[in-house]
Amino acid sequence: MDEIIKKEYESLVKYYEASGGNSHALISKEYASMVINGDKVLAKNSTEGIIIETERIENGVYARITVKRGYKAKNPVHLCFGMLPREGKQIIKSEIVAEEDSAVRFIAHCIFPNALRIEHIMDSRIIVERNAKIEYEETHFHGKSGGVKVIPKTVARVKEGGEYNSSFLLKSGRAGYIDIDYEVHLEKNAKSMLITKIYAREDDEIHTNESIILEGAHSSGVIKTRMALRNRAKSFVIGKTVGLGEYSKGHVDCTEIIMDDAQAEASPIVIGKNPKAKVTHEAAIGSVDKKQLITLMTRGLTEEEAIDVIVSGLLK
Amino acid sequence: MLRIENLTVIRDGIPIVRDVSLEIGEREVHVLLGVNGSGKTTLAHAIMGIYPSKGKIVFLGEDITHLPIWERARRGITLAFQEPARFEGLLVKDYLMLSSREKDMGKIKEAVKTVGLPYSILFQEIGDNLSGGERKRIELASVLLMKPRLAILDEPDSGIDILSFKQISNVILRMKEMGCSVLLITHSEDMINIADRATIICSGKVAKTGDREEIKKLFKYSPCPLKR
Numbered sequence: 001m002d003e004i005i006k007k008e009y010e011s012l013v014k015y016y017e018a019s020g021g022n023s024h025a026l027i028s029k030e031y032a033s034m035v036i037n038g039d040k041v042l043a044k045n046s047t048e049g050i051i052i053e054t055e056r057i058e059n060g061v062y063a064r065i066t067v068k069r070g071y072k073a074k075n076p077v078h079l080c081f082g083m084l085p086r087e088g089k090q091i092i093k094s095e096i097v098a099e100e101d102s103a104v105r106f107i108a109h110c111i112f113p114n115a116l117r118i119e120h121i122m123d124s125r126i127i128v129e130r131n132a133k134i135e136y137e138e139t140h141f142h143g144k145s146g147g148v149k150v151i152p153k154t155v156a157r158v159k160e161g162g163e164y165n166s167s168f169l170l171k172s173g174r175a176g177y178i179d180i181d182y183e184v185h186l187e188k189n190a191k192s193m194l195i196t197k198i199y200a201r202e203d204d205e206i207h208t209n210e211s212i213i214l215e216g217a218h219s220s221g222v223i224k225t226r227m228a229l230r231n232r233a234k235s236f237v238i239g240k241t242v243g244l245g246e247y248s249k250g251h252v253d254c255t256e257i258i259m260d261d262a263q264a265e266a267s268p269i270v271i272g273k274n275p276k277a278k279v280t281h282e283a284a285i286g287s288v289d290k291k292q293l294i295t296l297m298t299r300g301l302t303e304e305e306a307i308d309v310i311v312s313g314l315l316k
Numbered sequence: 317m318l319r320i321e322n323l324t325v326i327r328d329g330i331p332i333v334r335d336v337s338l339e340i341g342e343r344e345v346h347v348l349l350g351v352n353g354s355g356k357t358t359l360a361h362a363i364m365g366i367y368p369s370k371g372k373i374v375f376l377g378e379d380i381t382h383l384p385i386w387e388r389a390r391r392g393i394t395l396a397f398q399e400p401a402r403f404e405g406l407l408v409k410d411y412l413m414l415s416s417r418e419k420d421m422g423k424i425k426e427a428v429k430t431v432g433l434p435y436s437i438l439f440q441e442i443g444d445n446l447s448g449g450e451r452k453r454i455e456l457a458s459v460l461l462m463k464p465r466l467a468i469l470d471e472p473d474s475g476i477d478i479l480s481f482k483q484i485s486n487v488i489l490r491m492k493e494m495g496c497s498v499l500l501i502t503h504s505e506d507m508i509n510i511a512d513r514a515t516i517i518c519s520g521k522v523a524k525t526g527d528r529e530e531i532k533k534l535f536k537y538s539p540c541p542l543k544r
Contacts, residue, residue: 255404291401294366299415299462300389309414313405 009035009042012082015113019141022107025078033078036061038090050077050104060091060121067132069099077104081120082111086147089119096124098132098162105135115176116147126156126164128190133163140170146202148176155183158190160216167195171315175204175233182209188216188245197226197315200233200262211240214248214277225254228311229262240269243277252281257288257314259307317342317497318363318466323371325355325362325520332358333369334520340466345488345498347508347528349535350517356501357398359517360468363499364388364395376465392465396455396472398501402443408454409438416461427457430490432483448475456487460494467491468499473507485510508532518542 012035017023025031026043032050035043039060046052049071053064067073083090098104112118128134142148158164164184175198184192194210206229212221223239241250252268268281288310296306318340325333333355340346348356362369365385373381380388403411412424425435431453440446442454452472459467472484481504488498488510500507508514514531516523518540524531534541 289401291397292403294385295397295401296415297385298364298366298389298395299458300386300394300417301414302386306386309406310403313403316405 005040005042008037008040008084011084012037012042012080012111015082015111015141016080016109019109019111020139021080021109022078025075026080031075031078032065032073033080034063035080036082036092038083038085038088049073049102057091057093059089060093062093063095065094065096067098067102067104067134070101071099071104072102073104076107079106079108080111081108081122082113083118083120084114085118086114086116087118089121091121091123094122094124095126096134097127098129098134100129101131102129103133106137108136108138110138110140110150112148113141113143115143116145118147119149120151122150122152122154124152124154126154128156128158128162128164130159131161132159134165136164136166138166138168140168140175142170142173142176144173146174146176146204148174150176150178151181153181156192157185158187158192160188160190162187163191165193165195167197169315170198171312172199174202175200175206177204178206178208180208180210183211183213184221185213185215186219186221186248188218190216190219192221193224194222195224198235199228199311199315200235201230202232204229204233206233206235206237208236209238211242212250213242213244214250214279215244216248217246218248219245220249222250223252225256225266226314227256227264228259228314229256229264230259231262232260233262235264237264237266238269239267239281240271241279241281242271242273243279244273246274246276248274248277250277250279252283254283255314256285257311258285259287317344317376318499319372319374320363321372321374323359323362323369323373325358325367325369327358327367332520333362336371336517336520336522338515338522338525340497340499343492343495343497344513345492345500345511347511347514347531348499348501348517349503349508349514349531349539351539354517354540355520356517357470358520360395360470360499360501364393364468366395393468394459394462394464394466395468396452396459396470398470398474399448400451400455402451404441404443406442407438408440408442411442411454412438412458412461415458416463418461423461427460430460431457431487432480433457449477449480452476456484460487460491463494464496466497466499468501470501471503472500473502473504481506505532505536508535516541
């Protein structure tokens with residue numbers, strides 16, 4: 001590792017740890033891992049059953065991750081995407097394939113600690129082959145200025161009996177501008193759960209557009225969105241589930257807490273194109289639940305402390 | 317310990333509690349009796365500071381009438397709701413820890429055992445997964461751990477099966493042993509048996525305060541004597 005890369009690596013890992021990442025996993029040969037700063041791959045490690053291939057593209061990196069057929073990963077794959085400079089653009093194009101009967105969990109951290117004007121574009125294609133399973137957990141840390149634009153796009157196809165679950169979490173620091181666009185296609189007996197939990201403050205603006213298309217019979221999917229908005233933050237949430245397959249089941253569940261002058265707009269869309277499919281939704285936007293607030297205050301918490309507890313629980 | 321003088325609570329222009337004066341002594345279990353809508357819960361909430369009120373509330377010699385809820389709580393008053401809140405994402409153990417500032421897991425387990433719940437409940441969320449009875453007991457555990465000087469318990473016995481009834485009574489007596497006074501709202505005549513004194517509230521007013529047996533007899537004969 002040359003000196004510059006080493007310094008960037010150490011600096012990024014420091015923030016990675018601070019945002020909850022396990023730095024040991026980035027060094028250990030037992031874990032598949034990848035660390036990217038801007039358009040540079042600072043480190044990567046493939047293991048027996050998980051192959052990580054990368055190449056540099058304009059303003060970013062293309063990565064292909066393959067989980068081999070039948071391989072059930074004991075350890076999660078750790079990914080760290082970051083940009084240390086204050087300004088710039090990062091494009092990550094990725095293709096993740098979980099081959100038949102494989103199982104893997106990804107723990108990804110996206111870190112932009114010094115961001116004043118950063119754009120992070122993620123363009124992923126995910127294939128979950130027959131009876132395979134992918135869990136993808138993504139935690140974001142965008143620093144304190146709100147100068148980050150994050151645009152993640154994922155198209156996933158889950159084949160017969162497969163499972164794809166993903167979570168997008170941003171609890172601390174500013175969110176900036178986030179525009180999530182996820183689309184999951186489920187074949188026969190496939191399952192998926194998409195979870196998004198974001199705490200937005202100041203002028204943060206969040207857009208989410210998540211869809212689960214229940215193509216196969218007995219497929220099932222849930223889109224769960226939890227948001228807390230303060231100050232002048234805004235959110236626009238679309239959760240869509242389309243029931244095409246017989247006995248497929250889809251559910252859209254959105255809860256948002258708004259405080260101060262924040263605004264939220266939620267549009268759950270349920271489309272049934274098969275009389276045997278069942279698609280449902282629930283959405284609630286409101287201030288902090290008064291009973292929860294008063295209960296905590298009767299235990300001696302101030303209003304602010306009580307709100308923190310309630311919001312932390314919602315985003316847990 | 318607690319002195320209420322001429323307390324009036326008006327909600328939506330209607331007086332719900334009218335000119336109530338009441339005293340509760342140290343380590344006293346005081347039962348508030350009254351028919352539905354008599355103003356018991358409103359009075360309890362006004363003592364806690366949930367509703368604004370006219371009159372005076374003196375607690376341990378200090379006028380707390382204008383203090384917010386959390387400051388009253390920090391001075392040693394707490395309240396367990398008749399219908400406890402649900403908290404998405406919050407585990408029972410975390411709720412008990414933060415609501416009581418008790419970090420000792422041993423003490424938390426002991427409180428859970430005292431209210432008749434299994435330890436496994438500590439790792440569950442306080443949501444729809446728990447029954448109303450379980451959430452009520454969690455509230456009682458939380459009050460126990462907080463070691464208040466005055467616990468206001470709003471119908472802790474409602475929706476509780478007969479076997480658990482004895483357990484709830486024991487928890488209240490345990491609070492008393494710990495030096496806590498209890499203001500207990502109940503419809504249950506049996507619950508009066510653990511009280512030192514009782515008050516009948518009728519149409520927002522105190523109809524009668526007295527010793528347990530006297531009030532019990534009066535309440536049985538006439539649940540709202542002011543209406544006669």
